[in-house]
Amino acid sequence: MTEEQLDFEYFRDTQLHAVDFDTGVLDTIRDVTGPSGKKYxxxxxxxxxxxxxxxxxxxCRGSLRMKHRLLYFLYHGELPLEIDHIDRDRSNNSIHNLRSVTRTENNIGIRCKGRKKFTQEELHEICKLIxxxxxxxxSIAKMFSCSxxxxxxxxxxxxxxxxxxxxF
Incomplete structure (x- = not known):
């Protein structure tokens, strides 16, 4: 079992309060002791x-983990190597928008866009910004319309x- 799976199981067993798989919303709950010593x-x-x-x-258990991977694990009970956002919107974590894919399948959408060809001027400007x-x-990628x-x-x-x- 991977460290990521252990983190997800810990989250499910100790932190998870509610989950809405249609929207990808997770609510957590934990025991806290206030300044007066009262527990809530x-x-x-x-x-x-x-x-x-x-x-x-x-x-999750002291580590930052990808929310879409956690949601997939909570819904399906397994954790594939690659999970794809079907509509390519990384903020849409609806379970209906997540699917298990191979690395090659996950990169198909990126390759279809083609490789950006930079002019010499663009390359120099990019290097200056870097x-x-x-x-x-x-941010630099957005400025030059590339990945x-x-x-x-x-x-x-x-x-x-x-x-x-x-x-450099």
């Missing part, structure tokens, strides 16, 4: 925070190495 139940509604990639995450460290890869992975490839010199070497 604290309920949190619609838990989760959005990461820079647009995925919602929740705390070097300043003022913007995230996701975050394309920007990471430049940052880590997997792509366009000659231009990237000039900046």
């Amino acid at each position: 139940k604290q309920r949190r509604l619609n838990v989760g925070s959005i990461n820079p990639d647009g995925y919602s995450r929740v705390w 070097a300043t460290k003022s913007l995230s890869d996701d 975050r992975i394309a920007i990471m490839g430049i940052r880590h010199k997997r792509r366009h190495k000659k231009v990237a070497d000039m900046y």
Whole structure:
């Protein structure tokens, strides 16, 4: 059993108060001791925070975990390696929008868009933005209408190495 599955089982057994699989909303409950020593139940509604990639995450046993993976596990009782948002909307965690897929199937939608071809000017501008460290890869990708992975490839010199070497 993986660490992620253990975290999800812990969440189900100790933190979960209510779940709406149609909307992907999770409510939690925990025992809390107030300043006066009085014990009470604290309920949190619609838990989760959005990461820079647009995925919602929740705390499970001290680790941040992807909410869509937790919901899939709670509904199906299993945890596949890849879970796809059918409509490509990362904030839509309805159980009807989640499906188990292979890595290849999950990447088909990304590959269909085609690889962005950068001009030399765009490459230099991207490298300048990466070097300043003022913007995230996701922000730079949006500015140039490309994927975050394309920007990471430049940052880590997997792509366009000659231009990237000039900046970092």
